[in-house]
């Protein structure tokens with residue numbers, strides 16, 4: 001299926017039409033440079049359904065709930081027997097789940113690693129058992145890239161850059177001489193937190209008007225986002241001009257804190273966040289959020305297809321990047337009916 005979709009970049013900037021092919025409502029393009037050679041393990045026959053062990057990060061955000069739904073629905077539709085484990089944001093639980101999948105001799109293991117480091121040992125165990133591993137959503141930083149077969153997910157550094165570029169364009173239009181930014185970071189050590197921080201810092205670097213005055217983790221949750229924003233407001237009060245949140249849930253929690261402090265979110269404090277969940281569109285329509293950078297959780301159909309190819313011994317790209325857009329408040333009402341998560 002080929003779909004054409006309008007991507008909004010940087011406020012009033014040009015709309016870009018992107019045509020792409022996909023298994024689902026969003027799309028990906030592949031970085032085709034590297035193809036993985038796969039360990040031939042138990043190839044599922046037509047009579048025997050493919051068995052996938054999937055270790056999910058948790059249920060910390062609206063994004064994560066949509067991601068879990070996408071994976072479960074896609075498995076059902078593809079006839080894949082899914083063994084699903086929720087790690088509750090703990091790496092030790094993910095390691096345990098992966099070991100249990102190995103012991104159960106599943107055909108393929110997929111997981112979204114809560115943090116980037118510390119995976120070598122368990123990934124070697126999977127390789128020794130000849131079970132291919134697919135990363136979805138988040139990356140690992142192992143020196144040995146052959147420990148996993150492919151990685152399907154967003155370019156988080158680019159998401160951070162998009163957020164930063166939007167702010168640079170916004171700052172150019174404001175009369176203030178200086179804009180103080182507070183940053184709500186994602187889970188410490190996670191790929192999206194590290195990369196979104198990096199991309200944003202890169203995009204605003206050298207702009208004398210923009211200064212990050214505080215950065216702290218809100219662990220990607222609404223409750224923590226609110227709590228940390230309260231602390232930011234206590235420390236800096238009305239001196240805060242901009243909030244950059246690494247996900248929509250933390251931004252939504254922070255909006256509550258800003259309102260409770262008697263300030264107007266989206267006006268007194270400009271708010272930029274990432275994900276593009278429905279809650280963010282609702283906040284934009286209410287005038288409380290200024291822009292959301294899209295990060296699609298709808299990875300399920302593609303994961304099932306890639307898993308089938310991997311188990312069948314077909315070559316797959318080493319990196320599959322999700323194509324995404326930027327949605328400023330000006331387009332929120334028009335785009336809202338099209339949102340799938």
Ligand code: AHR
Pocket residue numbers: 060061062063064137138192220246247248249274275295
């Ligand atoms: O890894 C993707 C991130 O994890 C999403 O941005 C966030 O909402 C989620 O918890």
